Amino acid sequence: MAIGAGYFRGDVFNAVSGAVMGFAVFKAVQAVFLLKKREALGSGDVKLMLALGALAGSGDFKVFNVILISSFGALILNAIQDQEIRFGPYLVGFAFPTIYLL
Secondary structure: OHHHHHHHHOOHHHHHHHHHHHHHHHHHHHHHHHHOOOOOOOHHHHHHHHHHHHHHOOHHHHHHHHHHHHHHHHHHHOOOOOOOOOHHHHHHHHHHHHHHHO
């Protein structure tokens, strides 16, 4: 995890803090919805955000940009469909352009 981000950003602390931030945000959302007796995020989404947070890093709030752009992209693309959103593919699909273009 830190090796990949070290290659792209050059800083291990940046990678670890991005991983922790991504994991913490998704784990908090998961915990809030579990208190309401609903499942909003699976454990796979939380683990995926841990890895993407390490890749994005914490500098320039890239990890939060990944979360916001992926969320809005998933909402827009699923606005017509009347089914549950599988967030993992949207997270990966929007994360890489966000990391490398912003």
